Amino acid sequence: MDARIGIRNTKSILFKSFIIFLAFVVTLPLIIVLLYIIKQGVMQVNWHFLTHVPAPEGEKGGGIANALVGSLLIVGMSSLVAIPVGILAGIYLSENPGTKLAYYSGLCVDILQGVPSIVMGIVVYFWIVKPFGFSAISGSIALAIMMLPIVIRSTEQTLLLLPPSLKEAALSLGVPYHRVILKVIVPCGFAGILSGIILSIARIIGETAPLLFTALGSNYLSTNVTGAMESLPHLIFTYATSPYDDQHDLAWGASFILLMFVLILNIVTKLITRKWKIQL
Amino acid sequence: MENTVVSATNFNAWFGDNHVVKDVTINIEKNQCVAVMGPSGCGKTTFLRCINRMHELIPGATAKGSMKLYSDEIYTMNPIYVRYKIGMVFQRPNPFPNLSIYDNVIAGYKLNGLKVPKADLDNIVQKSLTSAALWNEVKDSLHKKGTFLSGGQQQRLCIARAIAMEPEVILFDEPTSALDPISTSSVEQLFHELKEKYTLIIVTHNMQQAARVSDKTAFFYVGELVEFDDTKQMFTAPSDVRTQNYITGRFS
Amino acid sequence: MDKNKRLDLSYSQMKWETIFKRILSVMSAIIVIVVAGVLITLVVESWPSIKSLGIGYLWGKVWDPVNNIYGAYPFLIGTLLTSFTALIISIPFSYAIAIYLGEYNPKGWLSDLLKNTIELIAAVPSIIYGFWALFVLVPVVRSLETKIHVAPYGVGVFTASLVLAVMIIPYAAALGTSLIRMVPSPLKEGAYALGATRFEVIRSVILPYTRSGLFAGILLSLGRALGETMAVTVLIGNTSAIANTFKDIFFGPGNTMASVIANEFAEADHALYLSALIELGLVLFFVTVIINLIGKRIITRYTNN
Numbered sequence: 054m055d056a057r058i059g060i061r062n063t064k065s066i067l068f069k070s071f072i073i074f075l076a077f078v079v080t081l082p083l084i085i086v087l088l089y090i091i092k093q094g095v096m097q098v099n100w101h102f103l104t105h106v107p108a109p110e111g112e113k114g115g116g117i118a119n120a121l122v123g124s125l126l127i128v129g130m131s132s133l134v135a136i137p138v139g140i141l142a143g144i145y146l147s148e149n150p151g152t153k154l155a156y157y158s159g160l161c162v163d164i165l166q167g168v169p170s171i172v173m174g175i176v177v178y179f180w181i182v183k184p185f186g187f188s189a190i191s192g193s194i195a196l197a198i199m200m201l202p203i204v205i206r207s208t209e210q211t212l213l214l215l216p217p218s219l220k221e222a223a224l225s226l227g228v229p230y231h232r233v234i235l236k237v238i239v240p241c242g243f244a245g246i247l248s249g250i251i252l253s254i255a256r257i258i259g260e261t262a263p264l265l266f267t268a269l270g271s272n273y274l275s276t277n278v279t280g281a282m283e284s285l286p287h288l289i290f291t292y293a294t295s296p297y298d299d300q301h302d303l304a305w306g307a308s309f310i311l312l313m314f315v316l317i318l319n320i321v322t323k324l325i326t327r328k329w330k331i332q333l
Numbered sequence: 334m335e336n337t338v339v340s341a342t343n344f345n346a347w348f349g350d351n352h353v354v355k356d357v358t359i360n361i362e363k364n365q366c367v368a369v370m371g372p373s374g375c376g377k378t379t380f381l382r383c384i385n386r387m388h389e390l391i392p393g394a395t396a397k398g399s400m401k402l403y404s405d406e407i408y409t410m411n412p413i414y415v416r417y418k419i420g421m422v423f424q425r426p427n428p429f430p431n432l433s434i435y436d437n438v439i440a441g442y443k444l445n446g447l448k449v450p451k452a453d454l455d456n457i458v459q460k461s462l463t464s465a466a467l468w469n470e471v472k473d474s475l476h477k478k479g480t481f482l483s484g485g486q487q488q489r490l491c492i493a494r495a496i497a498m499e500p501e502v503i504l505f506d507e508p509t510s511a512l513d514p515i516s517t518s519s520v521e522q523l524f525h526e527l528k529e530k531y532t533l534i535i536v537t538h539n540m541q542q543a544a545r546v547s548d549k550t551a552f553f554y555v556g557e558l559v560e561f562d563d564t565k566q567m568f569t570a571p572s573d574v575r576t577q578n579y580i581t582g583r584f585s
Numbered sequence: 586m587d588k589n590k591r592l593d594l595s596y597s598q599m600k601w602e603t604i605f606k607r608i609l610s611v612m613s614a615i616i617v618i619v620v621a622g623v624l625i626t627l628v629v630e631s632w633p634s635i636k637s638l639g640i641g642y643l644w645g646k647v648w649d650p651v652n653n654i655y656g657a658y659p660f661l662i663g664t665l666l667t668s669f670t671a672l673i674i675s676i677p678f679s680y681a682i683a684i685y686l687g688e689y690n691p692k693g694w695l696s697d698l699l700k701n702t703i704e705l706i707a708a709v710p711s712i713i714y715g716f717w718a719l720f721v722l723v724p725v726v727r728s729l730e731t732k733i734h735v736a737p738y739g740v741g742v743f744t745a746s747l748v749l750a751v752m753i754i755p756y757a758a759a760l761g762t763s764l765i766r767m768v769p770s771p772l773k774e775g776a777y778a779l780g781a782t783r784f785e786v787i788r789s790v791i792l793p794y795t796r797s798g799l800f801a802g803i804l805l806s807l808g809r810a811l812g813e814t815m816a817v818t819v820l821i822g823n824t825s826a827i828a829n830t831f832k833d834i835f836f837g838p839g840n841t842m843a844s845v846i847a848n849e850f851a852e853a854d855h856a857l858y859l860s861a862l863i864e865l866g867l868v869l870f871f872v873t874v875i876i877n878l879i880g881k882r883i884i885t886r887y888t889n890n
Contacts, residue, residue: 065784069689075681079758080702082751086709086717141612148609151392158613160878161620167877168623169812171843172866175850176626198619205616218427222491225387225423226441226498227416229598231605236444240431259710262814262843266850286712286815293716294819301720308713319708323701413595447594 087312094309097302106274107288113299117307119274120288123189124311126276127268127284128258130193135200136250142201143208143246144234166202173198174263182267189275189282192268196260200253207249211242244329248322255318259311261286285311336362337403338532339384339419339502344398346376346383348391353379355556356398361502361549366524366533368547368564370540372579376556377536381504384534385419386412402501417441420495421504425511426487428479428494435475437490438462441498457497464530465493466523485516492523496531503527505535509542521546540580544568552576627867634860642864648825648845650853655861657868659827663839664869666742667817668810670835671749675806678750679757680799686758687765688783688791700762707755715819718748723820735836740822742839748816753809757802764798764887765791798887804880812873814843823848842869 101116108115142158149155173195181191219241223233239246264270269281270291285307292304339361346354353376361367369377382388383396386407400407407415428437438458442449449457458475462468467489471482479490488508495503509517524546527533537543543550544564551561552573560567560576571577634642638655645656682703690696719740726747727739768791776786792799822838825845840848842865853859 061782061785065782068784068787072681072684072689075678076685076699079678079682079706079751079754080699083702083706083709085721086714089717089721090713138612138615141609142616145609145613154610154613154617158616161616163878163881164620164874165616167808167812167873169814169843169869169873171812171814171846172623172627172870175630175846175863175866176623178850179626179630180622201616201619216427218423218425219429221387221421221423222427222429222494223440223444224390225385225416225421226444226494227413227595228441228444229413229595230602232444232446232598234605237429237431241429243431255708259712261710261712262847265847286710289712289716290815290819293712293719304716308716311710312713315708315710316705319705411595411599413598417595445594445598 090305090308090312093305094307094312097306098309102306107272107292107303108299110295111297111299115299115303117285117288117303117310119271119283120285120307121310122274122276123268123271123282124258124285126278127189127192127196127264127282128254130190130278131196131200131257132250132254134193135197135204135253138197139201139204139250139253140208140239140246143205144212144239146205146209147212148234162202162205165198166206169262170195170199170260171262171265174266177263178266185279187267187269187281189268189278189280192264192282192284193278195263195267196257199257199260199263203253203256204246204249207252208242208246211245211249212238214245215241244325248325251318251322251325255315255322258314258318259286261290265290285314338363339534340399340401341380341384342399342401344380344383344396344400346379346388346396347394348379349393353556354383354396357558359551359558359561361532361534363532364528364530365548366528366535366546368543368550369534369536369553370538370543370550370579371553371559373538374555375553377551377553378506380553381506381534381536384502384504385416385421387416387421417498418500419502419504420498420500421506422488422491422495422508424507426484426491428482428487428490430478430480432479433476434471434479434482434490437479438493438497440494461493461497462490464496464527465489466519466526467493483516485512485519488512488516488520489523492520492527496527500531502532502534505533505537507536507538510538517542540568552579554579623870627863627870631860631864631867633856634864637857638861638864642861643868646827650849650858653855653857655857657842657861657865659825660840660842660845660865661868662827662834663742663821664811664841664843666835666839667746667749667821667841668807670742670746671753671810672803672807674746674750675754675757676803679754679761679802679806682754682758683761683765683799683802684787684791686762687768688787691766703755703758706751710815711752711813712815712819714748714752715816718744718816719819722747730836735832738822738836738838740820741837742821742834743836745817745820745841748820749810749813752813752816753806756809757799757806760802760805760884761795761799764795764802767888768794797883801880801883801887804876804883808873808876808880811876812843812869814847817841818844818847842866 103116103121104118105116106119146155146159177191177195181194215238219237220233223237264284264287268284270287271281271283275282289304289307292300337360341357341359344354344357357380369381371377379388383400388394388396402418429440432440435458436443438461439454459468462471467486470486479487482490509520524533547564549562550564550567552559554575560571560573568580571580642655642657644658646658647654647656648659686696686700723739723744726744727737730737772790772794773786776790821840821844823840823844824838825840828834828837846862846866850862853862
């Protein structure tokens with residue numbers, strides 16, 4: 054009897070060790086990737102790197118200013134579209150649960166969340182690029198559509214958690230509906246909505262596939278949003294697969310910058326959610 | 334009847350198919366404190382929420398019949414204007430967590446975008462907080478968040494917020510049910526002072542409270558207004574057997 | 586404040602109320618319109634291919650744009666092989682994380698640290714994984730391939746699957762963690778009271794109780810794997826021909842639906858070619874959407890119970 058208990062206990066302990074081993078071993082690839090990117094990338098980054106466009110093929114030097122400016126512009130424009138639409142749609146979903154529109158809209162948010170980014174790229178190609186040509190705007194539209202589900206869901210979840218008494222208090226003071234929402238409900242859920250927005254930006258800033266056939270890429274520093282534009286992930290893709298070592302170096306530097314953006318955005322989200330104790 | 338402030342005539346309210354307020358007729362006079370009581374689910378809160386048209390905000394909720402503020406039909410008035418004129422205090426204190434104490438008091442002005450000079454606002458804040466017996470406790474921390482106050486203080490802040498709009502009537506929906514005994518008595522104390530300026534309608538499930546604070550009491554039972562009379566009369570010699578059963582604790 | 590001023594204001598506010606409510610509905614409707622637009626665009630643009638190639642397109646074994654022959658079979662195989670290999674590799678790890686964070690160590694700094702680190706795995710852009718793997722993992726795989734006597738391409742289905750496996754772990758792990766935390770403690774305590782060890786409680790109480798939820802997590806991971814584009818495009822070697830033996834298919838270069846679109850969309854120079862590529866996108870859209878919706882449905886059913 055004692056022996057059997059002993060065996061069972063040993064089994065239990067072995068299993069636990071095995072689980073712990075597997076769980077922590079997963080962090081290894083991430084750590085290896087991060088360290089490698091940092092090691093390869095940090096040497097590339099200097100003022101020159103940030104302020105110059107890539108040198109012609111086969112030449113040393115140059116930088117990623119075009120991709121940096123492009124990424125910021127493209128992501129900025131995406132946010133301009135996706136944040137208001139996402140917040141308002143999220144408000145609708147939290148305010149009108151049970152309506153037909155809310156049902157279909159919620160379903161479509163779930164669908165959008167699952168659409169592969171490459172598919173979004175080809176669809177926006179037909180919507181905007183085919184009639185108007187390659188442009189930063191078309192890339193922004195594709196990315197904005199990818200942001201929407203995250204902004205909508207985080208807004209909806211945040212607002213659903215607010216006590217209904219808050220809305221009643223404002224309504225009982227004769228405050229009209231739109232002011233109740235915009236001046237009471239949204240400010241009270243501000244932290245949750247904000248962290249959703251930051252998370253969605255972190256998610257799209259590294260997206261490459263939707264930009265392949267939309268913003269395309271360009272070797273020049275451009276702020277013309279109706280023309281083709283370079284972006285960090287797209288630059289990494291083109292230079293990673295090129296045969297020139299100098300271009301690989303640019304890609305490592307760009308990867309480092311992109312990684313830093315993503316890390317910082319994620320940490321900011323974590324800090325916000327921790328400070329205001331939000332569950333996303 | 335020129336003293337009548339709120340009057341309902343054959344008033345009905347529904348949640349979907351559920352008939353919760355049945356054919357209620359009642360006249361409430363100026364500067365009185367009226368308690369509305371009855372067992373839970375009797376329609377008293379719904380009736381209260383019909384007076385300032387909060388009932389209709391719930392999906393599927395409907396109302397029919399005449400409800401007047403003085404001589405104006407409430408249900409043809411602009412609901413926003415109705416709520417300016419008829420303030421409300423809720424079961425649980427619900428100050429706006431994103432606003433300071435000061436801003437909470439003038440929330441009705443601020444959130445409505447009404448432009449009022451700063452000096453007037455200061456005046457309104459002091460007057461309202463004084464009327465709500467809260468001024469002395471918070472005058473040094475007006476710019477702290479309202480949610481830092483104790484439950485009883487928060488509820489008085491909510492009363493101040495309602496007073497600030499200078500309403501004719503203030504509705505109270507079980508205003509002390511979430512408060513401790515000491516806070517409860519401080520709020521009850523207030524009722525006596527408030528009714529000098531306003532008409533108060535208080536929903537309560539606490540009979541002692543109704544007896545303590547009200548001039549008149551309305552007894553609701555399964556959606557009907559069973560009896561409406563002077564509180565003293567009602568508690569000593571109720572005319573309806575259902576009222577009597579309720580008061581003597583045969584059911585709750 | 587006089588009465589009339591307030592009255593006027595309240596009427597203008599009423600107008601804004603209606604406008605605002607309408608704006609909310611319109612914004613919500615936009616989402617439906619976008620999704621409908623995506624679907625319609627994919628169907629319309631792939632129509633020439635659907636019409637002229639028929640259903641046989643899906644199992645046509647040859648993809649030869651030069652001679653105008655289009656068969657999706659190589660990409661279906663490539664997609665399924667990479668995704669399921671990645672899934673099989675990832676499952677033990679996702680489950681281990683879910684069990685560790687859900688049952689062994691649900692609170693505390695170590696648990697938080699691991700949880701945040703796992704979430705970070707999903708945050709790193711896929712192109713960065715691809716780039717890293719191309720320079721670090723591919724040489725390693727190449728030397729491994731030499732040892733086991735297969736053609737040492739380095740890039741290929743196997744390499745892509747390895748990277749993909751890491752990338753999809755967080756999805757199943759996060760869902761699994763929250764579901765295991767939701768297991769009612771009376772259930773567990775009941776088993777402990779009967780003298781069960783922790784392992785036995787996990788095996789016979791927690792895992793059976795969370796089975797459908799964990800399955801949903803796997804579906805979400807699978808949905809990610811099927812649609813993942815950039816890392817795979819960089820690593821899979823981009824060959825549309827199918828090798829003869831499974832070993833060569835598995836270790837050799839291939840293509841997935843997503844990677845062939847990424848590679849060939851820009852150079853598709855005639856209508857049928859382009860249309861055939863978009864039909865791949867349509868298939869990918871349907872498959873990922875269905876998998877995701879089933880996963881979501883299971884989760885909602887599970888969390889509502």
